[in-house]
Amino acid sequence: MTRLLIFFVLTLLLPIPALSQQALIESGPIVSPENLKTGAVTFRLLAKNADSVQINGDFLPTEKRKTEFGEIDVPVTANLSKDENGVWSFTSGPLESELYGYSFLVDGVVTTDPNNPFLIRDVSTVTNTFLIGNGQADLYRVQDVPHGTVAHRWYDSPGLNMDRRLTVYTPPGYENSTEKYPVLYLLHGAGGDEKAWLELGRSVQIMDNLIARGSAKPMIVVMPNGNVIQDAAPGEGKEGFYKPEFMVAKTMDGTYEATFMDVIRFVEDNYRVRAQKADRAIAGLSMGGFHAMHISRYYPDTFDYVGLFSAALIPREDATKKVYSNLDETLRIQKENAYKLYWIAIGETDFLYQSNVEFRKKLDSIGMKYEYKESEGGHIWRNWRIYLSEFVPRLF
Incomplete structure (x- = not known):
């Protein structure tokens, strides 16, 4: 048992790449996104010092916006609410079966969800992704x-x-x-x-x-x-x-x-x-x-x-x-x-x-x-x- 303990301590003292250490530290209990039985989805982000957190995703309502390519539909942003622990959250309405993408805006700065490791790149934009099944998205x-x-x-x-x-x-x-x-x-x-x-x-x-x-x-x-x-x-x-x-x-x-x-x-x-x-x-x-x-x-x-x-x-x-x-x-x-x-x-x-x-x-x-x-x-x-x-x- 003593040898096993010494081995374990020595293992902890060995150099670990910085990213691996970060992965160990940040793998906390926050679940985001969380698919609910109602078909809704809850998103969470720990940001104790943030003044505002919003979410942008293709599951949200859209509004018309003029661009160089003409008038296009662009999703609106939604505000997250902050609890006493500094965790911000937002729950969508029931969503249709589909593959969706989203990102957070923390004090106006776009960022991905650190609790969701699933990412996709579209041109140079990287967003998180999640899937709602029991329908069209079962093909995906x-x-x-x-x-x-x-x-x-x-x-x-x-x-x-x-x-x-x-x-x-x-x-x-x-x-x-x-x-x-x-x-x-x-x-x-x-x-x-x-x-x-x-x-x-x-x-x-x-x-x-x-x-x-x-x-x-x-x-x-x-x-x-x-x-x-x-x-x-x-x-x-x-x-x-x-x-x-x-x-x-x-x-x-x-x-x-x-x-x-x-x-x-x-x-x-x-x-x-x-x-x-x-x-x-x-x-x-x-x-x-x-x-x-x-x-x-x-x-x-x-x-x-x-x-x-x-x-x-x-x-x-x-x-x-x-x-x-x-x-x-x-x-x-x-x-x-x-x-x-x-x-x-x-x-x-x-x-x-x-x-x-x-x-x-x-x-x-x-x-x-x-x-x-x-x-x-x-x-x-x-x-x-x-x-x-x-x-x-x-x-x-």
């Missing part, structure tokens, strides 16, 4: 079902003269089979990268759960990086750690679309795929929807399935390259080559709503068939996760 949970495999792969892009990274999901059983699979190319929005659909979009959980339910066919999902000046997501490539930007150079000037076959060639050379038009789909959100629309018409006999999620179909001054020429003519060629599904979805308060109206008028004018979904809400990940979960079962 890791369920007790067969799981696919996620790999970050580097591929040679001759068109961009660099090695680049993309994310690939292979369905359950891929490694142990000889079967060939169809492919969905899933594109992110402005400020995103090859990790966006994986982390913010819960694409892997959605795919696993839809396949397990029998609602979707097993398929490979390829999530490339659409920022052509990057080799990989910030912090993951040769440029090291730097602050991510919302719009980097050359993202919507035609370079990505013109070199997209580099991605397809890598996938078809390295994975067991059915390399036919009928077995390829392309979809994207916002900027990725812009890319998906132009890639599918620039290579008009390549994809049988196209999905535009809140697509950024607005005119751009830098859209001057060959990729963007003869829009009407190439759309007609795409129509004449035939396809199985052209799917457009957008929120009714999305700042890109009107540009999507105008694009649908163009499709109507040339007799190009499409399916259209209009949902509540604006330019938000909540919509894009739902769109993916409804689009994927329509494929192949």
